[in-house]
Amino acid sequence: MVQILYIEDDHEIGKWVTEELHDRGYKVKWLQTGEGSLGYIQEADIVVLDVMLPGLDGFTVGKRLKKEAPNVPIMMLSARTSVEDKLQGLEFSDDYLTKPFHPDELVARIEVLLRRFQKQKRESFIIQHLEIIPSENRIIDQRTGDEILLTGKQYHIFHYFLKHPNQILTKEQIYEGVWEEPYIDGDKTLMVHIRYLREKVEQDPANPKIIETIRGIGYRVRQ
Numbered sequence: 001m002v003q004i005l006y007i008e009d010d011h012e013i014g015k016w017v018t019e020e021l022h023d024r025g026y027k028v029k030w031l032q033t034g035e036g037s038l039g040y041i042q043e044a045d046i047v048v049l050d051v052m053l054p055g056l057d058g059f060t061v062g063k064r065l066k067k068e069a070p071n072v073p074i075m076m077l078s079a080r081t082s083v084e085d086k087l088q089g090l091e092f093s094d095d096y097l098t099k100p101f102h103p104d105e106l107v108a109r110i111e112v113l114l115r116r117f118q119k120q121k122r123e124s125f126i127i128q129h130l131e132i133i134p135s136e137n138r139i140i141d142q143r144t145g146d147e148i149l150l151t152g153k154q155y156h157i158f159h160y161f162l163k164h165p166n167q168i169l170t171k172e173q174i175y176e177g178v179w180e181e182p183y184i185d186g187d188k189t190l191m192v193h194i195r196y197l198r199e200k201v202e203q204d205p206a207n208p209k210i211i212e213t214i215r216g217i218g219y220r221v222r223q
Contacts, residue, residue, distance in 0.1 A: 002114065005044035006030045007037055007061065008077070009053050013099075017048075020103040026110075034061030041069045046113055048106075051078035051089065059088060063180060066092045070159055071134055073113040077101075091177075127223060128210050130201060132162065139201070153178070154197045157190075158221075161211065165223035168214045194219065 004021060008014040009032045018030045029040050034049075034056045041047070047065055051058035062074050076089040079099040089096045094116075095109050124133040130148070131140040137155065139148040150158065156178045161169070175183040175190050183190075198205040212220045 001025070001027045002045045003027045003029065003043055004110070005037065005040050005047045005065075006049075007032075007034055007047070007053065007058070008050040009033060010050070017103070017106070021107070024103075024107055034058070034064075037061060037065060038068055041065050041072060044069070044072055046110060046117075047072060047074040048110070049074055049076055049093070051076060051080060051085070059092075062089070063092050067156065067180075070137075070163075071117060073117045075109060075113060125223070127221070129203060130210065134162075148200050150197070150200060153193055154200070157193055157197060158201070161219070161221035162223070165221065168217055168220045170218040174218065 002025075004026050006014070006018060006021070006028050008017065008030065011032070014030055014032065018028045021028050029044070031037055031040070032054075034053050047062070049058050049062050049065075053061065058076060058078070062076065065072070066074055073095070074093040075095040075097060076093045077097050077099060078085060078089065080086075081098050086096050094113055097106060097109060124131050126132070126142070129142050131142050132138075133140070139150070139158075140146070141148055157174065160174055160177050171190055172183040175181070175187070179189075194211060195205075198208050198211055201210055202208045210221060212222070214220055
């Protein structure tokens, strides 16, 4: 049975959505705040998350959940319809549904995300000599068959690149996406982490082919 982690503070909406999902055969864990949600993410197949929450807002909660479990899809729910809000949500989430919505549309979108992520979980993909297995958070060196072990920060940086394939990313984007803190001009922290990351994933770290430096802008990983 599919387990949905549902975070919604509005009691009337939350009760209605939970009942609709139960009636359609889903198992739902309904929380009314984002506090404590990290404790349930590993059991979830998908997250349905409202933007307007007491305490931590949905954007903050969603980023933390995605960082903790990158292979669990997140759907944002919001009465906000501005392009800016949608873009902010889609920086980390996998879908954005505006209120009011029909339960049939919610369920249809849930099923699309589940199919997409289940397919991703079954598959691996190749970048140069690396085999990436998303469902296991593993990277295999195909030359030797050995697993490449990354530190937590190295993994989050590499995963951020994989979430934005073929895109040129600025240092500011990467730093703020991984550390969730404002980038301070001149800070060398990201450069140091990328240097050590290259030493693990590149065949020739001095001549990187996977994590490309785009001079004057930032970095890119081609897929």
